[in-house]
Amino acid sequence: MNRTADLEADVAEVLLSESEIQAKVAELGARISADYAGRELTLVSVLKGSLPFMADLMRALTIPVRIDLMEVSSYGGSSTESTGLVRILKDLSASIEGQEVLIVEDIIDTGLTLNYLLRYLRGKNPSSLRICTLLDKPARRLVEIPVDYVGFTIPDRFVIGYGLDFGELYRNLRFVGVLRPEVYAAAD
Numbered sequence: 115m116n117r118t119a120d121l122e123a124d125v126a127e128v129l130l131s132e133s134e135i136q137a138k139v140a141e142l143g144a145r146i147s148a149d150y151a152g153r154e155l156t157l158v159s160v161l162k163g164s165l166p167f168m169a170d171l172m173r174a175l176t177i178p179v180r181i182d183l184m185e186v187s188s189y190g191g192s193s194t195e196s197t198g199l200v201r202i203l204k205d206l207s208a209s210i211e212g213q214e215v216l217i218v219e220d221i222i223d224t225g226l227t228l229n230y231l232l233r234y235l236r237g238k239n240p241s242s243l244r245i246c247t248l249l250d251k252p253a254r255r256l257v258e259i260p261v262d263y264v265g266f267t268i269p270d271r272f273v274i275g276y277g278l279d280f281g282e283l284y285r286n287l288r289f290v291g292v293l294r295p296e297v298y299a300a301a302d
């Protein structure tokens with residue numbers, strides 16, 4: 115294993131600093147609060163990667179919000195590739211029927227996970243269903259996804275930090291970065 119005990123020592127490059135992320139979250143929070151002014155919103159976040167974004171975004175909103183959490187995982191695939199076969203590990207804990215729902219995602223890569231989730235959540239009859247993602251990697255998209263709010267569009271690189279993991283680690287970094295090639299190579 116080529117990983118060190120020092121998480122930051124494994125990072126080759128910081129793509130988005132903590133202050134850039136926080137400024138973007140504030141901007142998204144203001145936009146969403148304006149768009150849903152006078153209404154209530156249900157945020158549905160997808161664990162585990164969206165946890166820091168959800169926690170920060172909900173506190174940047176000034177409208178009344180409910181939150182719910184789902185957890186999904188892809189079947190098979192490697193640690194950096196998704197397969198599109200999605201399994202629900204944790205379902206919604208309350209009905210979203212008739213509610214205005216905003217999905218809060220960490221990253222859209224191929225779009226396969228969200229494509230599945232959109233169909234699943236539409237079947238629960240919310241009055242509206244929109245998507246907010248912190249990161250978008252359009253270069254790898256396999257299915258078209260109507261994304262309403264995007265924090266940052268990033269190049270086709272496997273990123274970690276601010277909720278995003280590699281082998282379940284690095285989620286607690288406060289920035290988004292790229293690991294040293296040896297660290298990725300050691301795990302596959």
Ligand code: IMP
Nearest residue numbers: 196222223224225226227272273278279
């Ligand atoms: P998609 O189904 O290919 O759009 O992938 C969505 C999920 O794959 C995300 O919610 C992440 O959990 C994971 N993922 C995709 N790209 C990355 C990345 O660059 N770093 C960490 N996780 C990623």
